[in-house]
Amino acid sequence: MTGALMAIGGAIDLKRPTLVQEFYHRAGGSQARLIILPTASSLPDSGVELREALIKEGLHQPPLILPVRSRAAAQDPALVDPIRAASGVFFTGGNQARLSSWLGGTLLESELHAAYQAGALIAGSSAGAAALSAVMIAFGRGGATPRQRSAQFAPGLGFTDQVIFDQHFRQRDRLGRLLYAVALHPGMLGVGVDENTAAILQGHSLEICGQNAVTIVDGRPIQDTDVADVSGASPVAVSGARLHVLTHGCAFDLASRQAQIPPKTLKVS
Amino acid sequence: MTGALMAIGGAIDLKRPTLVQEFYHRAGGSQARLIILPTASSLPDSGVELREALIKEGLHQPPLILPVRSRAAAQDPALVDPIRAASGVFFTGGNQARLSSWLGGTLLESELHAAYQAGALIAGSSAGAAALSAVMIAFGRGGATPRQRSAQFAPGLGFTDQVIFDQHFRQRDRLGRLLYAVALHPGMLGVGVDENTAAILQGHSLEICGQNAVTIVDGRPIQDTDVADVSGASPVAVSGARLHVLTHGCAFDLASRQAQIPPKTLKVS
Numbered sequence: 241m242t243g244a245l246m247a248i249g250g251a252i253d254l255k256r257p258t259l260v261q262e263f264y265h266r267a268g269g270s271q272a273r274l275i276i277l278p279t280a281s282s283l284p285d286s287g288v289e290l291r292e293a294l295i296k297e298g299l300h301q302p303p304l305i306l307p308v309r310s311r312a313a314a315q316d317p318a319l320v321d322p323i324r325a326a327s328g329v330f331f332t333g334g335n336q337a338r339l340s341s342w343l344g345g346t347l348l349e350s351e352l353h354a355a356y357q358a359g360a361l362i363a364g365s366s367a368g369a370a371a372l373s374a375v376m377i378a379f380g381r382g383g384a385t386p387r388q389r390s391a392q393f394a395p396g397l398g399f400t401d402q403v404i405f406d407q408h409f410r411q412r413d414r415l416g417r418l419l420y421a422v423a424l425h426p427g428m429l430g431v432g433v434d435e436n437t438a439a440i441l442q443g444h445s446l447e448i449c450g451q452n453a454v455t456i457v458d459g460r461p462i463q464d465t466d467v468a469d470v471s472g473a474s475p476v477a478v479s480g481a482r483l484h485v486l487t488h489g490c491a492f493d494l495a496s497r498q499a500q501i502p503p504k505t506l507k508v509s
Numbered sequence: 510m511t512g513a514l515m516a517i518g519g520a521i522d523l524k525r526p527t528l529v530q531e532f533y534h535r536a537g538g539s540q541a542r543l544i545i546l547p548t549a550s551s552l553p554d555s556g557v558e559l560r561e562a563l564i565k566e567g568l569h570q571p572p573l574i575l576p577v578r579s580r581a582a583a584q585d586p587a588l589v590d591p592i593r594a595a596s597g598v599f600f601t602g603g604n605q606a607r608l609s610s611w612l613g614g615t616l617l618e619s620e621l622h623a624a625y626q627a628g629a630l631i632a633g634s635s636a637g638a639a640a641l642s643a644v645m646i647a648f649g650r651g652g653a654t655p656r657q658r659s660a661q662f663a664p665g666l667g668f669t670d671q672v673i674f675d676q677h678f679r680q681r682d683r684l685g686r687l688l689y690a691v692a693l694h695p696g697m698l699g700v701g702v703d704e705n706t707a708a709i710l711q712g713h714s715l716e717i718c719g720q721n722a723v724t725i726v727d728g729r730p731i732q733d734t735d736v737a738d739v740s741g742a743s744p745v746a747v748s749g750a751r752l753h754v755l756t757h758g759c760a761f762d763l764a765s766r767q768a769q770i771p772p773k774t775l776k777v778s
Contacts, residue, residue: 311695312732335737335738337693337737341694341695341736342737344694345695345696345697346695346729349696375664378693389661392662393644393663394662394694395690396694404664423610424609424610424647424663426580427613427614462580462614469604
């Protein structure tokens with residue numbers, strides 16, 4: 241059975257256990273075999289604090305940080321080998337174009353897909369969240385208005401072709417570029433994930449977890465847009481998009497395009 | 510059985526029958542049920558000359574030009590209905606962002622996918638070729654050097670997630686932007702199609718047909734690239750990409766990544 245995707249909006253608060261515990265439990269709890277990929281980051285210690293936080297939850301085997309920072313490493317069978325048996329993989333933040341340009345078309349990428357097909361949880365924070373989809377936002381500009389060229393897209397790692405994830409969403413004012421992305425192809429579901437918050441996609445169910453919110457832009461009901469005709473960096477008109485802002489415990493069904501907001505008894509730990 | 514994709518680089522010479530006949534025969538010959546979608550174009554008579562050229566080849570039913578130029582039209586069941594029975598669909602040129610922004614997530618898009626899954630030939634020229642893939646080049650700049658931002662991507666119509674098509678390729682000097690696209694995710698096969706030339710993808714076989722050439726950029730052997738770190742519109746370094754320039758009668762296997770160049774006895778009609 242295909243696994244799940246966990247897109248985290250960056251800035252995980254490791255002192256509040258919500259997201260770390262969610263990743264830990266969904267990846268198999270104490271029996272989990274976890275891989276951390278610091279590929280997107282230019283910091284040599286990327287993933288180390290997350291590793292410590294996960295060990296604190298209780299693990300039979302400590303998470304493995306795979307030092308993949310080149311295409312050669314991503315093609316090295318010895319280095320890539322542990323991915324096949326992983327129950328959970330975590331992409332740290334950094335620059336999502338490193339993930340696509342270093343991992344795209346490599347052995348590591350195909351082993352990640354094999355693990356995902358076999359049921360592994362594939363998580364990413366910040367750049368790691370952006371790169372999960374088939375079309376990713378590589379970089380762009382903030383602002384509430386969709387503008388031509390406000391997002392630069394690139395092929396991502398392709399775990400889903402239904403969704404485009406954005407991250408640091410409310411903190412960096414990214415509704416404009418997500419609307420732009422959805423206007424360009426209204427069949428895509430735009431999912432903007434706030435910091436210290438996760439959108440978890442399993443089958444056609446998207447669940448929200450964490451401190452802040454997930455903003456969902458459903459493009460299918462869009463009636464009209466002039467995105468094909470606007471030049472430069474001018475504003476793009478979009479009519480009829482459906483917007484959902486969902487918090488911890490809420491869910492969204494990709495098939496019915498309906499959100500579920502639970503009664504107010506759930507609390508973020 | 511899934512159908513085939515026919516990506517034409519624009520500027521079809523309707524007086525030389527090669528591409529028209531190739532489309533006609535692959536779509537079923539005299540029994541073909543053909544749909545022309547002028548959606549990408551702003552010209553009211555887009556598709557009319559192609560329709561006449563196809564009728565001349567001999568058809569039991571003349572091709573239907575579907576006037577879909579809005580999201581409302583793409584959601585209209587009566588208008589969309591003939592697509593389900595089509596054996597060949599042809600997207601004219603124009604602006605590929607019209608195709609994605611007007612058809613993305615609509616009934617028409619899903620009927621096109623159903624027809625393709627049932628064996629239909631899906632062809633597109635110029636903008637129509639660009640829009641066939643999951644990640645498409647929406648617009649960009651010419652030049653032989655890959656540069657940051659030299660192509661702007663968008664989600665396309667998604668008939669293939671293995672290939673990125675570019676068009677008017679040699680005529681508009683687009684090798685740089687195709688290399689840029691492939692550097693961003695070297696798992697993608699970059700396929701640059703010249704004018705009056707077609708790349709025909711069926712299963713993992715790509716065949717070349719027509720007057721000029723198809724340039725294939727295979728990113729998998731890329732050893733290194735700095736695409737993640739280059740800013741502005743600066744040149745992007747890429748090492749190790751494999752390049753093929755193939756002409757009429759040649760083929761390329763996507764699984765083995767090998768080109769086949771036949772003995773020089775074939776002639777373009």
